[in-house]
Amino acid sequence: MMTRGTILDQNEFMQGLIKRNPGEVEFHQAVEEVATSVIPFINENPKYIESQILERMTEPDRTIIFRVCWEDDEGNIRTNRGYRVQFNNAIGPYKGGLRFHPSVNLSILKFLGFEQTFKNSLTTLPMGSGKGGADFNPKEKSEREIMRFCQAFMTELSKHIGEHMDIPAGDIGVGSREISFMFGQYKRLKNEFTGALTGKALEFGGSLIRKEATGYGCAYFMEEMLKHQGNTIAGKTCLVSGSGNVAQYAAQKLMQLGGKVITMSDSTGFIHDPDGLTEEKLEYIIKLKTFRRGNLSEFSENFNCKFYEDKKPWSIKADLAFPCATQNEIDKKDAKILIKNGCIGIAEGANMPSNKEAVEAFREAGIVFGPSKAANAGGVAVSGLEMTQNSIRMAWHRDELEERLKKIMQNIHQQCINYGVEKDRIDYLKGANLAGFVKVANAMLAYGVV
Secondary structure (H helix, E strand, O other): OOOOOOOOOOHHHHHHHHHHOOHHHHHHHHHHHHHHHHHHHHHHHHHHHHEEEEEHHOOOOOEEEEEEEEEOOOOOOEEEEEEEEEEEOOOOOOEEEEEEOOOOOOHHHHHHHOOOHHHHHHHHOOOEEEEEEEEEOOOOHHHHHHHHHHHHHHHHHHOOOOOOEEEEEEEEEEEEHHHHHHHHHHHOOOOOOOOOOOOOOOOHOOOOOHHHHHHHHHHHHHHHHHHHOOOOOOOOOOEEOOOOOHHHHHHHHHHHHOOOOOOOOEEEEEEEEOOOOOHHHHHHHHHHHOOOOOOHHHHHHHHHHEEEEEOOOOHHHOOOOOOOOOOOEOOOHHHHHHHHHHHHEEEEOOOEEEEHHHHHHHHHHOOEOOHHHHHHHHHHHHHHHHHHHHHHHHOOOOHHHHHHHHHHHHHHHHHHHHHHEEEOOHHHHHHHHHHHHHHHHHHHHHOOOO
């Protein structure tokens, strides 16, 4: 235990965290990344040591785990596990997505909730952090099965959320359809129409550009990083991984900014289109992945390009890389290949898609690296704007929302510069971690010991 006047030792801190959270490797990884940047700053500002701010910040306010029982189309009773990790509400109500995927466990949700603390702080909007979901797999389930699961899930979750308490959104496996089913059940249970969820359909309180926001924001953040160096996305070849919402709209905005997107991927492999995607090709991918739930191998057959089965796109030579699939998809080997092939910039569209060794390799090579807590904050930023629109009972136009998103990403970039200036470069990871930390930490200090 740290006492007054002591120095916070990173190894000691991490050993204590691992002991309290055994086996939660994703959570350990996320905390260590932040601790590496933040602990030197904390040791220069002893008020944070005296109040054990980092220890308190790495412990969720509460973790809710519950059973979800539902009935499939054959009349069989199914049981899943549901979660909501309410991490930190120092600067606003808990805010963060719901993920439906077989891999969902407490470690992944705590890692995502902890990252959300810094991401939401960086947006400058009044949002705390949370994350939740279930080990339910919506793939190959019928519409009715998904509806029944969502209603059962919300029956329990509704006891713990609300527009002034905790406002969940979507994530992997939870799109507009799932949000709609859950919102309908919440409305029925509470007998009120409030903005207790974001990512809703436009007909009942959703926001324009929400599905595009994370991908657009990622592209905007890369443009800001390059602009700071006197460069631009225009004319650059771009690798994009993933083919969900984030990847689709990152690719679209990159193309609009003059970039040439030559890869996309899914769980079966990746496509390499040397000629670059066009709006027509991207529209095909959006329909393939959103409505037909097909594999990208179909794209390669239709547009005569190569499909690499069970491979990742990082071996293809390009100027910029945008990992938009899932956590830890880039390891040290992938990073070394990207560096060798002349990649000059990385912007993370997914949450923590580069592992620790990969991040170290990028930073040592001097590659411009936009960490996920900064580069993919556009999604939660527009979720925050949806909350505002719900509160004032009005909706903003698309152009106005996109301009607000762009300004938020520019502001995040500036915060990273403010805290990340090194001798001859900007350390965006350090800058994002410190900027996110200071706002939340100072709010926690102001409240006293709570």
